[in-house]
Amino acid sequence: MLNKNKMAEENSVMVVAVLAVIASLAAAGISYYSAISVVPKIVGYQVYGSTNLTVESFAMINFTDSSVNWGSGKVNIGKTKAYLDTRSGTVTDGNWTAETTGLMLENLGNVNVTLNLSAGKTAAQFIGGTNPAYKWWIRDNETGSCINVTGPSNGFGGWADPSTTSITICNPLRFLIASNEIRIDFNVTVPEDATKGARSDTITAIGIATT
Amino acid sequence: MDTKKVITTLFVLVIIFSLLSITLNLLYGGKTIEVVSKPKSVDKAQVGLFIEGRETGVAVTGNSISNVGLYVE
Numbered sequence: 001m002l003n004k005n006k007m008a009e010e011n012s013v014m015v016v017a018v019l020a021v022i023a024s025l026a027a028a029g030i031s032y033y034s035a036i037s038v039v040p041k042i043v044g045y046q047v048y049g050s051t052n053l054t055v056e057s058f059a060m061i062n063f064t065d066s067s068v069n070w071g072s073g074k075v076n077i078g079k080t081k082a083y084l085d086t087r088s089g090t091v092t093d094g095n096w097t098a099e100t101t102g103l104m105l106e107n108l109g110n111v112n113v114t115l116n117l118s119a120g121k122t123a124a125q126f127i128g129g130t131n132p133a134y135k136w137w138i139r140d141n142e143t144g145s146c147i148n149v150t151g152p153s154n155g156f157g158g159w160a161d162p163s164t165t166s167i168t169i170c171n172p173l174r175f176l177i178a179s180n181e182i183r184i185d186f187n188v189t190v191p192e193d194a195t196k197g198a199r200s201d202t203i204t205a206i207g208i209a210t211t
Numbered sequence: 212m213d214t215k216k217v218i219t220t221l222f223v224l225v226i227i228f229s230l231l232s233i234t235l236n237l238l239y240g241g242k243t244i245e246v247v248s249k250p251k252s253v254d255k256a257q258v259g260l261f262i263e264g265r266e267t268g269v270a271v272t273g274n275s276i277s278n279v280g281l282y283v284e
Contacts, residue, residue, distance in 0.1 A: 020222070021221050024228035032231075067257050068256075068257070072260075073260070109252065184256075202255050202257060
């Protein structure tokens with residue numbers, strides 16, 4: 001009888017122990033799952049102490065001159081092409097209105113940004129006709145604004161075909177007031193058989209905070 | 212199988228899993244986690260012109276008619 005009671009007691013302890021193991025295993029599993037699901041999402045997290053002042057990062061780029069518009073015109077009679085250039089501010093062999101400023105883009109935020117630019121169209125899509133040309137030239141409007149790492153092939157410091165995919169121009173475009181603005185000039189060659197009518201393209205700038 | 216050994220083993224497992232759980236909670240639990248996404252800004256600009264049709268016609272770039280003559284009696 002005594003032996004039977006002892007066995008029953010041991011069985012009860014065994015059941016309790018098994019339940020404890022299951023509960024403990026579940027707790028460890030939940031902790032592990034929580035940890036591995038949170039850690040990859042952490043970009044920055046506070047490890048020690050507390051902060052009583054937070055300076056928010058604010059990225060804002062803005063085309064302070066957001067339009068290049070040569071108006072209406074045509075290739076002069078007797079000429080095969082007209083040349084429109086915002087950098088020199090001239091129109092040659094055509095009667096469009098000269099544009100003396102290109103686009104101006106400023107970083108108005110409080111962080112440096114990686115600046116990506118893209119055009120919506122190629123020369124053929126924008127102008128049409130035989131051998132049209134459509135190029136941009138990007139440069140600092142304020143010295144030291146754009147830290148360029150890719151060279152003039154993308155248009156920084158020289159004429160280049162605008163990219164229809166987003167490419168990095170400045171890394172970074174700085175935010176300090178005295179050095180936070182770039183200028184984008186355009187050079188368009190309009191052939192005599194160019195597509196008639198209103199022609200336009202959209203330039204898209206994307207600034208992503210570097211920190 | 213000795214019941215005592217089984218029970219002892221089970222409790223050792225309980226202790227191990229509990230310690231593991233405590234460790235994970237100490238490492239990652241109870242912290243203020245701030246997920247920081249990088250601020251982003253987008254702006255657009257326009258480049259455009261209107262291309263007119265050219266007038267049709269003939270351009271006269273030069274014209275010259277000369278008569279050279281004499282009368283011989």
